[in-house]
Each structure stands twice: as C-alpha cells, then as structure tokens.
Amino acid sequence: xxxxxxxxxxxxxxxRRYQHSSIPTEIMRSVVGISEAGSITKAxxxxxxxxxxxxxxxxxxxxxxxxxxxQKSANGSSTTELGKLVLIQARKILxxxxxxxLLRGASPDDQTIRLGLTNFYSQRAMEGMSKAAMSNVCIxxxxxxEIAKSMLDGYVDVGVFLSISDMPGDAAIDVIAQRDDELTWxxxxxxxxxxxxxxxxxxxxxxxxxxxxxxxxxxxGMIYRIAFSSPDYHARIEAAKxxxxxxxxxTALIPASLLAANEYYLPKLAIPKLVLCAREGIRxxxxxxxxxxxxxxxxx
Numbered sequence: 001x002x003x004x005x006x007x008x009x010x011x012x013x014x015x016r017r018y019q020h021s022s023i024p025t026e027i028m029r030s031v032v033g034i035s036e037a038g039s040i041t042k043a044x045x046x047x048x049x050x051x052x053x054x055x056x057x058x059x060x061x062x063x064x065x066x067x068x069x070x071q072k073s074a075n076g077s078s079t080t081e082l083g084k085l086v087l088i089q090a091r092k093i094l095x096x097x098x099x100x101x102l103l104r105g106a107s108p109d110d111q112t113i114r115l116g117l118t119n120f121y122s123q124r125a126m127e128g129m130s131k132a133a134m135s136n137v138c139i140x141x142x143x144x145x146e147i148a149k150s151m152l153d154g155y156v157d158v159g160v161f162l163s164i165s166d167m168p169g170d171a172a173i174d175v176i177a178q179r180d181d182e183l184t185w186x187x188x189x190x191x192x193x194x195x196x197x198x199x200x201x202x203x204x205x206x207x208x209x210x211x212x213x214x215x216x217x218x219x220x221g222m223i224y225r226i227a228f229s230s231p232d233y234h235a236r237i238e239a240a241k242x243x244x245x246x247x248x249x250x251t252a253l254i255p256a257s258l259l260a261a262n263e264y265y266l267p268k269l270a271i272p273k274l275v276l277c278a279r280e281g282i283r284x285x286x287x288x289x290x291x292x293x294x295x296x297x298x299x300x
Contacts, residue, residue: 023064025097027057028090031069034058035087037155039076045140046114046155061086113286116140116147116156119233120250121274125160125296133289143207143231144272157279158286160293162208162250162272172280176290177298181274183212184251185261188243193263200227200245202236208272209248216267 033043034054044051062069069083079087115137117125122141126134140150144161151159151173162181193199199217201224203210217224227245230236236247241257248269254260276293283290 023061023093025094027061028093028097030054030057031061031083031087031090032094034070034077035079035083036153037076038078042076042155045142046138046150048138112136112138113282113289114138114140114155114157115289116142116150116159116161118142118144118147118161120144120162120253121160121297125293128296129292130288133292137289143204145206145208151277151279154279157282158290158293159275159277160297161275161277163275164208164212164270164272174278174280174283176276176278176283177294178273178275179298180271182251182271183209183248183269184254185246185263185266185269186240186249186254186258187246187261188241188257189259191240191243191246191261193265198223198225199266200225202228202230202239202245202247204229204231204236207231212270212272213248216269220267222265222267 029047030043030049033047034040037043037046040051040054040058043049044054047054058070065082065086067082068080069086070077071080071083113136117139119141122139126139140147140156142150144163147156147159147161148163150156151161154172163178199222201213203213203226214224228236228239230239233249237249237255237258239245240247246261246266249258251260274297276290276297278286278290
C-alpha cells in the first residue's frame with residue numbers, strides 16, 4: 001500500500017508540474033479562431049464559447065509566452081509580432097492533435113461541419129431534422145449579411161440565408177438552391193401613423209431587411225426615423241406588437257399577433273432570395289444534411 005501511495009503522490013506532483021507548463025488545445029483553437037475571424041466576438045460565435053471564456057484563455061497563453069499576442073485594429077483584432085509566432089505554433093499543435101485523432105480510424109467525414117443559418121429561419125431549420133443530418137454539426141445563427149460574409153471568408157461550410165444580390169463568383173462556393181422569399185411590412189393591430197409623420201422603423205442597420213426597407217422608402221422619397229434598433233429580430237417583433245413602429249418579415253413568417261401592413265403609403269419592396277450554399281467538397285461529404293435542408297426550404 002505504501003508503494004501505491006508513493007506512486008499516486010508522484011503522479012499528483014507530476015500532474016501539478018505539467019499543469020502549469022502545458023497549454024490545452026482548446027486555447028490553441030481560440031488563438032487560431034480569433035486570427036481567422038478577426039475578433040473575439042466572431043471567434044466566440046464560431047467556437048460556441050462565451051467572450052469571457054475566450055478572453056480568459058488568451059490571458060492564460062499571454063502569461064505563458066510573456067507578452068500580448070493580439071492588439072486592437074480598425075477591423076477588430078490583429079496579431080502582434082509575438083502573436084504571429086504563437087499562431088504558427090498553434091496551427092502546428094492543432095494539426096498534430098488532429099493527426100493523432102485520426103489514428104483511431106476517424107475519417108475526414110467525422111469532422112465538425114459549420115452550418116450558418118439566418119436567424120429568421122434558424123428555428124424552422126432545426127425542426128424535424130434527423131440525428132444523422134445533425135451529427136457533428138456546429139450551428140451559427142446570425143443575420144443574413146453575416147452568414148453570407150462568413151461563407152465567403154471560409155468560416156461557414158453550409159449556409160441558409162437571404163440575399164439581395166447574386167453570390168460573388170467564388171469557385172469554392174456551390175449555390176445549391178435559391179428561391180424568391182417575399183418580405184412584407186408588418187404592424188400591430190392598433191398601430192396608427194399621423195399624416196405627414198416620419199415612418200417609425202424597427203430595424204438594425206447592416207442587415208439585408210434593413211437595406212431593403214431603407215432603399216424602398218428612399219426611392220419613394222419618404223421620411224422615416226429609427227424608432228427601435230436591435231440585431232435580435234424576436235425583439236423587433238415584440239416592438240411591433242407594442243405598436244412602436246413598422247418592420248419587415250418574410251411573408252411566410254408573419255405571426256398571428258401581427259398584421260401585414262397594406263397601407264397605401266408604404267412602398268413596394270425588393271424581393272430577396274433565400275439561398276442554400278455549401279463550400280466546395282462539402283456537398284458529397286454531408287449529403288444528408290444538405291438534402292434535408294433542401295427539402296425543408298425548397299421542397300425538392
């Protein structure tokens with residue numbers, strides 16, 4: 001027994017010794033994630049972590065290497081000179097880790113697939129999906145503009161989002177299906193607008209629906225004001241229910257608590273397309289997921 005006690009004690013001492021000198025692969029993934037995404041916020045979404053968690057990881061590695069590895073830039077975060085060296089080693093560590101995991105017989109098909117969903121349709125996309133389709137899927141839900149950008153930047157493998165223009169030519173992206181997805185002005189049952197008053201909008205600048213809304217109003221020379229601003233479309237729906245103003249929703253998603261606003265003064269809207277895209281090589285590897293999304297949104 002005393003021999004076992006000594007062995008256990010020795011293991012505990014060794015564990016404590018290496019606990020302070022080794023860096024978990026999760027931290028390496030955060031370093032690479034921030035570098036690729038350009039900011040802690042975007043990296044947190046892609047990795048499924050909170051911003052405080054990633055910030056804590058970065059502080060830990062900065063303490064280990066003795067200096068800052070990221071610095072603020074006009075576009076978010078960029079690597080310092082020390083950070084560039086850390087990034088090189090981080091990629092090597094992750095590559096070695098992935099190669100070790102492949103020794104157990106895993107195939108490239110076992111790797112996580114990143115699914116980007118427009119927040120309008122995220123709930124519908126997940127309803128009734130099979131376990132086979134959702135196996136090893138990491139879901140990133142955001143506004144359509146961000147999902148489209150993440151597709152182009154390589155941070156999303158499969159995307160379902162709204163677009164008001166054709167996807168830029170990119171040989172690495174396969175447009176699998178697309179269809180018109182009509183938008184409609186919506187309001188509460190008791191919403192009224194005084195004659196000549198600016199139209200109160202419930203929106204969030206930078207989103208596809210915001211651009212459609214503003215362009216339609218400006219084409220008609222109408223005056224408007226932002227009455228409620230939030231990136232969360234559920235919050236905008238609640239604001240519409242409260243009678244604060246008008247917003248846009250896909251026609252198929254108008255809840256029973258709101259009305260389609262058919263007032264004569266509201267301008268016609270451009271019709272965006274709902275697009276299903278996948279990065280090169282993904283379609284065959286994850287055919288079940290893509291087929292189920294195809295059927296759910298395009299009925300084929």
